[in-house]
Amino acid sequence: MSTAGAAGGKAGSGTGRPARWLARRTLRGRLIAGLLALLAVACAAVGAVTYVSLHSYLLGQLDQQLVQASGRYQACLGQPPPGHDGDNEPGPPQSSAYDCANQQEQQTFSAQVTDGVLHDNYVANGECHLSAADKAVLTAIPAGGQPFTGELSTLGDYRLLAVPSQSDPGVTYITGLPMTQVNSTLRQVATVEIVVFAAALLLTGVLGTAFVRLSLRPLRRVAATATRVAERPLASGEVTLPERVPDADPRTEVGQVGSAFNRMLGHVEAALARRAASEARLRRFAADASHELRTPLAAIRGYAELARRHPGPVPDDIAHALGRVESESARMSVLVDELLLLAQLDAGRPLAKEPVDVTRLAIDTASDARAASPGHHWALELPDEPVLVEGDEHRLHQVLANLLSNAAKHTPEGTTVTVAVTPGDDPPAVRVSVTDSGPGIPEELQPALFERFVRGDTARSNAGTSTGLGLAIVQAVTTAHGGSVSVTSRPGHTSFVITLPRLTSVPASA
Numbered sequence: 001m002s003t004a005g006a007a008g009g010k011a012g013s014g015t016g017r018p019a020r021w022l023a024r025r026t027l028r029g030r031l032i033a034g035l036l037a038l039l040a041v042a043c044a045a046v047g048a049v050t051y052v053s054l055h056s057y058l059l060g061q062l063d064q065q066l067v068q069a070s071g072r073y074q075a076c077l078g079q080p081p082p083g084h085d086g087d088n089e090p091g092p093p094q095s096s097a098y099d100c101a102n103q104q105e106q107q108t109f110s111a112q113v114t115d116g117v118l119h120d121n122y123v124a125n126g127e128c129h130l131s132a133a134d135k136a137v138l139t140a141i142p143a144g145g146q147p148f149t150g151e152l153s154t155l156g157d158y159r160l161l162a163v164p165s166q167s168d169p170g171v172t173y174i175t176g177l178p179m180t181q182v183n184s185t186l187r188q189v190a191t192v193e194i195v196v197f198a199a200a201l202l203l204t205g206v207l208g209t210a211f212v213r214l215s216l217r218p219l220r221r222v223a224a225t226a227t228r229v230a231e232r233p234l235a236s237g238e239v240t241l242p243e244r245v246p247d248a249d250p251r252t253e254v255g256q257v258g259s260a261f262n263r264m265l266g267h268v269e270a271a272l273a274r275r276a277a278s279e280a281r282l283r284r285f286a287a288d289a290s291h292e293l294r295t296p297l298a299a300i301r302g303y304a305e306l307a308r309r310h311p312g313p314v315p316d317d318i319a320h321a322l323g324r325v326e327s328e329s330a331r332m333s334v335l336v337d338e339l340l341l342l343a344q345l346d347a348g349r350p351l352a353k354e355p356v357d358v359t360r361l362a363i364d365t366a367s368d369a370r371a372a373s374p375g376h377h378w379a380l381e382l383p384d385e386p387v388l389v390e391g392d393e394h395r396l397h398q399v400l401a402n403l404l405s406n407a408a409k410h411t412p413e414g415t416t417v418t419v420a421v422t423p424g425d426d427p428p429a430v431r432v433s434v435t436d437s438g439p440g441i442p443e444e445l446q447p448a449l450f451e452r453f454v455r456g457d458t459a460r461s462n463a464g465t466s467t468g469l470g471l472a473i474v475q476a477v478t479t480a481h482g483g484s485v486s487v488t489s490r491p492g493h494t495s496f497v498i499t500l501p502r503l504t505s506v507p508a509s510a
Contacts, residue, residue: 027219028212035208036201043197047190054189058182059159063147066161070175073110074163076100077173098122109158109176113139114168121174129154143172149179157183218254221246222261229265234272241269279346293336301329338469342452345476351392355503358387358430361397362419369404375413381420387430388503391481399477402470403434403496411438428502433495441489449487450475474498 077100101110101122109128111121118135121128130138134152141148143164150160157179165171225243232241244262249255304325308314314322359382370378389396400419407417415438422431441449448454453468474496478485483500 028216031212032208039204047193062159066147066159066177069108070161070163073100073175074173107178111174113172115170222258241265297329297333345480351480353390355388356391356393358421361400362421365400365404366419373408377416379418387423389500390503395477399474402474407436411436428504430500430502432498435495437492440491440494
């Protein structure tokens with residue numbers, strides 16, 4: 001049973017290979033391959049039928065000639081021809097067997113078999129040398145049977161006919177005609193068919209390729225439109241989709257596909273427009289709310305500070321409440337400023353563009369982080385020469401400060417934090433990495449790490465509060481500078497990498 005299963009598996013694999021080969025080809029390739037395969041089958045069928053029909057026709061003609069030659073041979077020997085309705089009396093001898101054989105057409109074979117012994121075997125106008133095997137074949141021919149094709153080793157293929165003598169039951173007359181002309185004609189026909197069918201396949205392949213290419217042109221336009229739509233930055237707020245499939249005739253299959261695709265593009269464009277309008281309203285709300293909250297927050301902080309300056313003694317519970325008011329209002333002010341910054345970046349507000357030394361930023365932010373978190377080990381890996389980028393120095397400083405602050409807040413004391421700046425030349429870019437040896441970020445949290453209000457405090461040591469906007473600002477500022485940010489994390493190794501376009505030359509105005 002296992003053998004049968006293995007055999008079935010092999011058979012299935014053999015039949016599956018052409019299907020897999022076709023599946024990897026384009027629709028145009030499959031259509032052309034199918035057209036050529038069908039034409040090849042049709043040509044093979046026509047060729048086989050033609051060959052068989054011609055073979056039967058030529059053999060029929062040769063058999064008629066063979067019967068006539070046999071009758072002439074017997075008449076020459078004074079024997080009544082086969083099927084003679086007379087008294088079956090032999091006629092007067094006219095010639096010897098040799099003379100009668102040579103009176104036949106060229107290459108005609110004549111022989112007599114008497115009591116199983118072959119004699120008087122001749123070839124008209126030729127030599128006849130028979131081997132023992134040839135004699136055995138000739139003596140075994142049944143008398144009065146149908147003509148058949150036999151191969152004589154010294155003479156070639158012959159069409160042979162054995163006819164019994166009408167006057168002597170022990171004698172059989174054998175007559176044969178060469179198959180040379182028949183075989184030559186069949187070979188010529190086969191050669192012509194092969195050449196003609198090959199030319200037809202080649203011509204069909206060329207013309208079929210052009211026809212299929214022309215027929216599939218509307219489908220290629222659908223694919224080209226889909227490719228252009230797929231290449232548009234739809235996630236960036238692009239809502240206009242001017243591309244449409246030009247062939248939308250519902251009477252054709254491709255037109256139906258194009259019409260459905262155009263309707264789908266219309267739905268997508270409407271959905272993107274609604275999303276863009278919703279995001280615009282949300283950005284305006286965040287910007288307006290942040291702007292409006294700055295004034296009352298400043299007033300709250302001012303009144304809290306004014307209450308602390310009261311000349312008289314302030315009860316401890318009142319002092320504690322005032323401290324909490326100042327702390328939370330300061331935290332709220334930071335949150336409002338971050339929300340306002342994100343709203344400005346979302347709105348596409350341009351940042352300052354000036355040469356910024358990334359190595360100097362790394363030194364400054366690392367020094368600030370060392371002063372704020374002396375329990376951590378801080379390390380710098382910097383190139384010998386300054387590395388410049390074009391951008392907003394204040395915002396880039398904020399990006400590095402956020403990353404170092406996160407590394408300090410979310411890792412225990414004694415953790416090593418390394419800031420590295422690596423310039424690249426192809427293409428000109430600079431990589432700034434902040435790597436720590438802390439416990440790492442949970443894998444399920446990493447895909448959403450740069451989204452707003454995402455915190456990793458539940459997985460890493462919670463050394464302080466977080467607004468959940470720091471990494472969102474890192475990504476927004478980096479993207480606004482034409483760069484990118486990525487993170488890789490596992491226990492004992494977490495690395496944030498910022499890639500920015502490198503400034504290779506400083507403008508003269510700078």
